[in-house]
Amino acid sequence: MKNVVILAGNVGATPETRTTQGGTKITQFSLATSRPKRDSEGKTQKDGEGRRVEDTEWHRITCFNGVGKTVAQYVEKGQKVMVTGRIHYTRWTDNENIERYGCEIIADEVTFLSYGKSRQQQQNAPQDNEDDDVPF
Template sequence: MTNLVILVGRIARDPETRTTQSGSSITSISVVTDRPARNKEGKTYKDENGYTAKDSEFHRVTCFNGLGQNVAKYCTKGQLVSLEGRIHYSQWEDAEGNKRYGCEIYADKVDFLTKSRENNNEGAPPIDED
Protein backbone atom coordinates (compact mmCIF):
# COMPACT_ATOMS: atom_id res chain seq x y z
CA MET A 1 0.00 0.00 0.00
CA THR A 2 1.16 3.51 -0.75
CA ASN A 3 0.16 6.96 0.48
CA LEU A 4 2.37 9.35 -1.50
CA VAL A 5 1.74 12.95 -2.53
CA ILE A 6 3.99 15.00 -4.81
CA LEU A 7 3.08 18.65 -5.40
CA VAL A 8 4.73 21.51 -7.23
CA GLY A 9 3.14 24.87 -6.54
CA ARG A 10 3.42 28.29 -4.99
CA ILE A 11 3.15 29.11 -1.32
CA ALA A 12 -0.18 30.93 -0.95
CA ARG A 13 0.58 32.63 2.40
CA ASP A 14 3.58 33.04 4.66
CA PRO A 15 4.33 29.99 6.85
CA GLU A 16 2.83 29.87 10.36
CA THR A 17 4.72 28.07 13.11
CA ARG A 18 3.62 26.90 16.53
CA THR A 19 5.22 24.80 19.23
CA THR A 20 3.46 21.95 21.00
CA GLN A 21 3.54 21.47 24.77
CA SER A 22 6.15 18.75 24.26
CA GLY A 23 8.38 21.19 22.35
CA SER A 24 7.80 19.94 18.80
CA SER A 25 7.75 22.58 16.08
CA ILE A 26 4.85 22.52 13.60
CA THR A 27 4.82 24.78 10.53
CA SER A 28 1.76 25.12 8.32
CA ILE A 29 1.75 26.38 4.75
CA SER A 30 -0.82 26.55 2.02
CA VAL A 31 0.38 25.49 -1.44
CA VAL A 32 -1.62 26.41 -4.53
CA THR A 33 -1.51 24.34 -7.71
CA ASP A 34 -3.11 25.27 -11.04
CA ARG A 35 -4.44 23.26 -13.94
CA PRO A 36 -6.18 24.33 -17.14
CA ALA A 37 -9.88 25.07 -16.60
CA ARG A 38 -12.35 23.24 -18.80
CA ASN A 39 -15.77 24.30 -20.09
CA LYS A 40 -18.92 22.13 -20.19
CA GLU A 41 -17.65 20.37 -23.31
CA GLY A 42 -14.40 19.46 -21.55
CA LYS A 43 -12.24 21.85 -23.56
CA THR A 44 -9.79 24.42 -22.27
CA TYR A 45 -10.59 28.05 -22.97
CA LYS A 46 -9.02 31.52 -22.81
CA ASP A 47 -9.73 34.11 -20.12
CA GLU A 48 -10.48 37.80 -20.79
CA ASN A 49 -6.73 38.50 -21.11
CA GLY A 50 -6.16 35.81 -23.73
CA TYR A 51 -4.44 33.34 -21.40
CA THR A 52 -5.55 29.77 -20.85
CA ALA A 53 -8.01 29.89 -17.93
CA LYS A 54 -6.88 27.99 -14.83
CA ASP A 55 -8.53 26.28 -11.88
CA SER A 56 -6.59 26.59 -8.64
CA GLU A 57 -6.55 24.22 -5.67
CA PHE A 58 -5.19 25.09 -2.24
CA HIS A 59 -3.50 22.34 -0.24
CA ARG A 60 -2.93 22.46 3.51
CA VAL A 61 0.61 21.26 4.24
CA THR A 62 2.10 20.55 7.67
CA CYS A 63 5.86 20.32 8.27
CA PHE A 64 7.31 19.05 11.54
CA ASN A 65 10.42 19.88 13.57
CA GLY A 66 13.59 20.58 11.50
CA LEU A 67 11.79 20.58 8.16
CA GLY A 68 9.19 22.97 9.54
CA GLN A 69 11.86 25.25 10.97
CA ASN A 70 13.61 25.46 7.57
CA VAL A 71 10.34 26.14 5.77
CA ALA A 72 9.46 28.87 8.29
CA LYS A 73 12.92 30.43 7.98
CA TYR A 74 13.40 30.34 4.21
CA CYS A 75 9.95 30.32 2.58
CA THR A 76 7.56 33.17 1.88
CA LYS A 77 4.31 33.75 0.02
CA GLY A 78 4.70 33.33 -3.75
CA GLN A 79 7.74 31.05 -3.61
CA LEU A 80 7.70 27.98 -5.87
CA VAL A 81 8.23 24.72 -3.99
CA SER A 82 8.17 21.00 -4.64
CA LEU A 83 7.12 18.72 -1.83
CA GLU A 84 6.66 15.06 -1.05
CA GLY A 85 4.56 13.70 1.76
CA ARG A 86 1.42 11.80 2.61
CA ILE A 87 -2.28 12.57 2.97
CA HIS A 88 -3.52 12.70 6.56
CA TYR A 89 -7.22 12.69 7.48
CA SER A 90 -8.48 13.78 10.89
CA GLN A 91 -11.80 13.78 12.71
CA TRP A 92 -12.89 15.78 15.77
CA GLU A 93 -15.92 17.25 17.50
CA ASP A 94 -16.45 20.99 17.44
CA ALA A 95 -17.78 23.06 20.36
CA GLU A 96 -21.38 22.22 19.40
CA GLY A 97 -20.67 18.47 19.34
CA ASN A 98 -20.73 18.16 15.53
CA LYS A 99 -18.31 15.76 13.88
CA ARG A 100 -15.79 17.62 11.74
CA TYR A 101 -13.32 16.24 9.23
CA GLY A 102 -10.09 17.56 7.81
CA CYS A 103 -7.51 16.63 5.22
CA GLU A 104 -3.93 17.85 5.01
CA ILE A 105 -0.57 16.78 3.68
CA TYR A 106 2.19 15.83 6.10
CA ALA A 107 5.38 16.83 4.29
CA ASP A 108 8.49 14.65 4.42
CA LYS A 109 10.52 16.78 2.01
CA VAL A 110 10.26 20.35 0.70
CA ASP A 111 12.52 21.63 -2.08
CA PHE A 112 12.81 25.36 -2.70
CA LEU A 113 12.53 25.89 -6.48
CA THR A 114 12.84 29.67 -6.30
CA LYS A 115 14.41 32.00 -3.78
CA SER A 116 12.39 33.90 -1.23
CA ARG A 117 11.37 37.42 -2.24
CA GLU A 118 11.95 38.82 1.24
CA ASN A 119 15.51 37.68 1.87
CA ASN A 120 18.42 36.26 -0.06
CA ASN A 121 18.01 32.81 1.55
CA GLU A 122 21.55 32.93 2.88
CA GLY A 123 22.26 29.53 4.41
CA ALA A 124 19.25 27.88 2.77
CA PRO A 125 19.67 24.47 1.17
CA PRO A 126 20.88 24.74 -2.46
CA ILE A 127 18.44 25.14 -5.34
CA ASP A 128 18.97 22.72 -8.23
CA GLU A 129 19.59 24.88 -11.28
CA ASP A 130 20.04 22.21 -13.95
Template sequence: MQNIVILAGTIRQAPETRTTRTGTDITRFRLVTSRPRYSEGRVVRDEKGYRVEDAEWHRIVTFNGLGKIVQQYCQTGMKVLVRGRIHYTKWQDAKGEDRYGCEIVAETVDFLSRAPQSETDDEDEGRFIDEDDIPS
Protein backbone atom coordinates (compact mmCIF):
# COMPACT_ATOMS: atom_id res chain seq x y z
CA MET A 1 0.00 0.00 0.00
CA GLN A 2 1.10 3.56 -0.66
CA ASN A 3 0.74 6.81 1.26
CA ILE A 4 0.48 9.43 -1.52
CA VAL A 5 -0.94 12.95 -1.32
CA ILE A 6 -1.26 15.48 -4.15
CA LEU A 7 -2.47 18.98 -3.26
CA ALA A 8 -2.86 22.05 -5.47
CA GLY A 9 -3.38 25.21 -3.49
CA THR A 10 -2.24 28.65 -2.43
CA ILE A 11 0.53 29.36 0.07
CA ARG A 12 -1.03 31.31 2.95
CA GLN A 13 1.88 31.41 5.37
CA ALA A 14 5.38 32.32 4.24
CA PRO A 15 7.87 29.46 4.53
CA GLU A 16 9.92 29.34 7.74
CA THR A 17 13.16 27.37 8.04
CA ARG A 18 14.71 25.98 11.19
CA THR A 19 17.79 23.82 11.60
CA THR A 20 17.89 20.84 13.97
CA ARG A 21 20.81 20.13 16.30
CA THR A 22 22.00 17.51 13.82
CA GLY A 23 22.07 20.04 10.95
CA THR A 24 18.87 19.10 9.10
CA ASP A 25 17.05 22.10 7.61
CA ILE A 26 13.27 21.88 8.03
CA THR A 27 11.08 24.34 6.12
CA ARG A 28 7.37 24.60 6.86
CA PHE A 29 4.53 26.54 5.26
CA ARG A 30 0.72 26.56 5.26
CA LEU A 31 -1.24 25.71 2.13
CA VAL A 32 -4.94 26.30 1.58
CA THR A 33 -7.04 24.31 -0.87
CA SER A 34 -10.72 24.73 -1.68
CA ARG A 35 -13.53 22.57 -2.91
CA PRO A 36 -17.16 23.25 -3.80
CA ARG A 37 -19.73 22.67 -1.08
CA TYR A 38 -22.36 20.07 -1.96
CA SER A 39 -25.85 19.55 -0.62
CA GLU A 40 -28.10 16.72 -1.81
CA GLY A 41 -25.71 15.97 -4.68
CA ARG A 42 -25.65 19.52 -6.02
CA VAL A 43 -23.17 22.34 -5.77
CA VAL A 44 -24.36 25.00 -3.28
CA ARG A 45 -24.58 28.52 -4.73
CA ASP A 46 -24.87 31.85 -2.95
CA GLU A 47 -27.51 34.54 -3.63
CA LYS A 48 -25.48 35.86 -6.61
CA GLY A 49 -25.15 32.41 -8.17
CA TYR A 50 -21.49 31.85 -7.26
CA ARG A 51 -20.33 28.47 -5.98
CA VAL A 52 -19.83 28.26 -2.23
CA GLU A 53 -16.42 26.78 -1.46
CA ASP A 54 -14.99 25.28 1.70
CA ALA A 55 -11.33 25.87 2.52
CA GLU A 56 -9.00 23.23 3.90
CA TRP A 57 -5.70 24.17 5.57
CA HIS A 58 -2.63 21.93 5.34
CA ARG A 59 0.71 22.04 7.13
CA ILE A 60 3.49 21.29 4.65
CA VAL A 61 7.01 20.31 5.71
CA THR A 62 10.09 20.04 3.49
CA PHE A 63 13.66 19.04 4.25
CA ASN A 64 17.15 20.17 3.24
CA GLY A 65 17.48 20.93 -0.52
CA LEU A 66 13.77 21.11 -1.31
CA GLY A 67 13.28 23.26 1.78
CA LYS A 68 15.97 25.69 0.60
CA ILE A 69 14.25 26.04 -2.78
CA VAL A 70 10.88 26.60 -1.11
CA GLN A 71 12.39 29.17 1.28
CA GLN A 72 14.09 31.01 -1.57
CA TYR A 73 11.33 31.08 -4.18
CA CYS A 74 7.95 30.62 -2.46
CA GLN A 75 5.93 33.50 -1.04
CA THR A 76 2.47 34.01 0.37
CA GLY A 77 -0.08 34.04 -2.45
CA MET A 78 1.76 31.67 -4.79
CA LYS A 79 -0.04 28.64 -6.19
CA VAL A 80 1.86 25.36 -5.88
CA LEU A 81 1.37 21.65 -6.44
CA VAL A 82 2.66 19.52 -3.56
CA ARG A 83 3.30 15.80 -3.87
CA GLY A 84 4.15 13.89 -0.74
CA ARG A 85 2.81 11.77 2.08
CA ILE A 86 0.69 12.19 5.19
CA HIS A 87 2.59 12.07 8.47
CA TYR A 88 0.80 11.88 11.83
CA THR A 89 2.53 13.05 14.99
CA LYS A 90 1.85 12.59 18.69
CA TRP A 91 3.39 14.55 21.56
CA GLN A 92 2.66 15.58 25.11
CA ASP A 93 1.94 19.19 25.98
CA ALA A 94 3.16 21.02 29.10
CA LYS A 95 0.28 19.51 31.12
CA GLY A 96 1.26 15.98 30.07
CA GLU A 97 -1.79 15.55 27.82
CA ASP A 98 -1.45 13.72 24.52
CA ARG A 99 -1.73 15.94 21.43
CA TYR A 100 -1.99 14.82 17.83
CA GLY A 101 -1.16 16.50 14.56
CA CYS A 102 -1.05 15.86 10.85
CA GLU A 103 1.29 17.30 8.25
CA ILE A 104 2.19 16.64 4.65
CA VAL A 105 5.85 15.72 4.08
CA ALA A 106 6.53 17.12 0.61
CA GLU A 107 8.65 15.18 -1.83
CA THR A 108 8.16 17.71 -4.66
CA VAL A 109 6.79 21.25 -4.85
CA ASP A 110 5.93 22.54 -8.34
CA PHE A 111 5.30 26.24 -8.89
CA LEU A 112 1.95 26.92 -10.58
CA SER A 113 2.26 30.70 -10.42
CA ARG A 114 4.77 33.40 -9.68
CA ALA A 115 4.84 35.32 -6.46
CA PRO A 116 2.32 38.18 -6.47
CA GLN A 117 4.01 41.44 -7.40
CA SER A 118 3.49 44.56 -5.36
CA GLU A 119 2.34 47.76 -7.04
CA THR A 120 5.85 49.21 -6.76
CA ASP A 121 7.57 46.29 -8.54
CA ASP A 122 8.84 47.01 -12.03
CA GLU A 123 7.73 44.03 -14.08
CA ASP A 124 10.58 44.57 -16.58
CA GLU A 125 13.23 44.86 -13.88
CA GLY A 126 16.08 42.46 -14.56
CA ARG A 127 14.80 41.47 -18.02
CA PHE A 128 16.76 44.00 -20.05
CA ILE A 129 20.34 45.24 -19.95
CA ASP A 130 20.98 48.93 -20.47
CA GLU A 131 23.31 49.47 -23.44
CA ASP A 132 25.51 51.71 -21.26
CA ASP A 133 26.21 48.70 -18.99
CA ILE A 134 27.71 46.59 -21.82
CA PRO A 135 31.51 46.78 -21.85
CA SER A 136 33.00 47.89 -25.20
Protein backbone atom coordinates (compact mmCIF):
# COMPACT_ATOMS: atom_id res chain seq x y z
CA MET A 1 0.00 0.00 0.00
CA LYS A 2 1.15 3.51 -0.73
CA ASN A 3 0.32 6.94 0.73
CA VAL A 4 0.70 9.40 -2.19
CA VAL A 5 -0.91 12.80 -2.64
CA ILE A 6 -0.67 15.18 -5.60
CA LEU A 7 -2.19 18.65 -5.19
CA ALA A 8 -2.07 21.63 -7.52
CA GLY A 9 -3.26 25.02 -6.32
CA ASN A 10 -2.48 28.52 -5.15
CA VAL A 11 -0.25 29.34 -2.19
CA GLY A 12 -2.34 31.08 0.47
CA ALA A 13 0.39 32.95 2.37
CA THR A 14 4.13 33.46 2.37
CA PRO A 15 5.77 30.26 3.67
CA GLU A 16 7.03 30.32 7.26
CA THR A 17 10.17 28.55 8.45
CA ARG A 18 10.94 27.48 12.01
CA THR A 19 13.65 25.40 13.61
CA THR A 20 12.98 22.52 16.03
CA GLN A 21 14.92 22.06 19.26
CA GLY A 22 16.92 19.39 17.43
CA GLY A 23 17.94 21.87 14.71
CA THR A 24 15.66 20.62 11.91
CA LYS A 25 14.27 23.40 9.71
CA ILE A 26 10.60 23.07 8.82
CA THR A 27 8.89 25.27 6.22
CA GLN A 28 5.08 25.38 6.11
CA PHE A 29 2.54 27.05 3.85
CA SER A 30 -1.14 26.79 3.02
CA LEU A 31 -2.36 25.64 -0.38
CA ALA A 32 -5.83 26.29 -1.82
CA THR A 33 -7.32 23.80 -4.24
CA SER A 34 -10.74 24.14 -5.81
CA ARG A 35 -13.26 22.14 -7.79
CA PRO A 36 -16.61 22.98 -9.34
CA LYS A 37 -19.58 22.93 -6.97
CA ARG A 38 -22.31 20.58 -8.20
CA ASP A 39 -26.04 20.39 -7.55
CA SER A 40 -27.98 17.25 -6.58
CA GLU A 41 -28.14 16.20 -10.25
CA GLY A 42 -24.39 16.51 -10.70
CA LYS A 43 -24.54 19.65 -12.83
CA THR A 44 -22.00 22.43 -12.28
CA GLN A 45 -23.54 25.32 -10.35
CA LYS A 46 -23.36 28.87 -11.74
CA ASP A 47 -23.68 32.19 -9.95
CA GLY A 48 -26.00 35.05 -10.99
CA GLU A 49 -23.48 36.21 -13.61
CA GLY A 50 -23.08 32.75 -15.17
CA ARG A 51 -19.68 32.03 -13.64
CA ARG A 52 -18.89 28.61 -12.24
CA VAL A 53 -19.18 28.30 -8.44
CA GLU A 54 -16.26 26.50 -6.81
CA ASP A 55 -15.60 24.72 -3.52
CA THR A 56 -12.20 25.66 -2.13
CA GLU A 57 -10.26 23.46 0.29
CA TRP A 58 -7.19 24.54 2.26
CA HIS A 59 -4.28 22.18 2.90
CA ARG A 60 -1.36 22.59 5.30
CA ILE A 61 1.89 21.75 3.50
CA THR A 62 5.05 20.89 5.47
CA CYS A 63 8.51 20.76 3.85
CA PHE A 64 11.83 19.58 5.25
CA ASN A 65 15.47 19.83 4.17
CA GLY A 66 16.23 21.02 0.63
CA VAL A 67 12.58 21.19 -0.39
CA GLY A 68 11.85 23.46 2.56
CA LYS A 69 14.85 25.68 1.80
CA THR A 70 13.78 26.11 -1.84
CA VAL A 71 10.17 26.82 -0.87
CA ALA A 72 11.23 29.39 1.74
CA GLN A 73 13.46 31.11 -0.79
CA TYR A 74 11.23 31.18 -3.90
CA VAL A 75 7.55 30.57 -3.08
CA GLU A 76 5.19 33.52 -2.57
CA LYS A 77 1.53 34.07 -1.78
CA GLY A 78 -0.66 33.55 -4.85
CA GLN A 79 1.87 31.44 -6.72
CA LYS A 80 0.65 28.27 -8.40
CA VAL A 81 2.47 25.11 -7.31
CA MET A 82 2.07 21.36 -7.49
CA VAL A 83 2.89 19.37 -4.36
CA THR A 84 3.70 15.66 -4.36
CA GLY A 85 3.91 14.03 -0.97
CA ARG A 86 1.99 12.05 1.65
CA ILE A 87 -0.83 12.61 4.12
CA HIS A 88 0.22 12.77 7.77
CA TYR A 89 -2.21 12.89 10.70
CA THR A 90 -1.14 14.44 13.98
CA ARG A 91 -2.53 14.37 17.50
CA TRP A 92 -1.55 16.62 20.39
CA THR A 93 -2.83 18.01 23.67
CA ASP A 94 -3.19 21.79 23.83
CA ASN A 95 -2.53 24.13 26.78
CA GLU A 96 -6.06 23.55 28.11
CA ASN A 97 -5.48 19.78 28.13
CA ILE A 98 -7.82 19.22 25.16
CA GLU A 99 -6.79 16.56 22.68
CA ARG A 100 -6.53 18.02 19.15
CA TYR A 101 -6.16 16.40 15.74
CA GLY A 102 -4.76 17.69 12.48
CA CYS A 103 -3.89 16.68 8.96
CA GLU A 104 -0.99 17.91 6.87
CA ILE A 105 0.75 17.04 3.63
CA ILE A 106 4.45 16.22 3.97
CA ALA A 107 5.93 17.43 0.68
CA ASP A 108 8.50 15.32 -1.12
CA GLU A 109 8.50 17.67 -4.11
CA VAL A 110 7.13 21.14 -4.89
CA THR A 111 6.95 22.10 -8.57
CA PHE A 112 6.47 25.76 -9.52
CA LEU A 113 3.63 26.20 -11.99
CA SER A 114 3.94 30.00 -12.07
CA TYR A 115 6.31 32.68 -10.86
CA GLY A 116 5.64 34.63 -7.69
CA LYS A 117 4.40 38.21 -8.16
CA SER A 118 7.79 39.79 -7.41
CA ARG A 119 9.46 37.67 -10.08
CA GLN A 120 6.66 38.41 -12.58
CA GLN A 121 7.18 42.14 -11.98
CA GLN A 122 10.93 41.76 -12.55
CA GLN A 123 10.30 40.03 -15.89
CA ASN A 124 7.72 42.63 -17.00
CA ALA A 125 9.84 45.65 -15.98
CA PRO A 126 11.47 47.56 -18.83
CA GLN A 127 15.09 46.58 -19.27
CA ASP A 128 17.70 49.33 -18.98
CA ASN A 129 19.42 49.18 -22.34
CA GLU A 130 22.11 51.72 -23.27
CA ASP A 131 21.37 51.28 -26.98
CA ASP A 132 17.86 52.72 -26.51
CA ASP A 133 19.26 56.26 -26.19
CA VAL A 134 21.47 56.11 -29.28
CA PRO A 135 19.98 58.01 -32.27
CA PHE A 136 20.16 56.36 -35.68
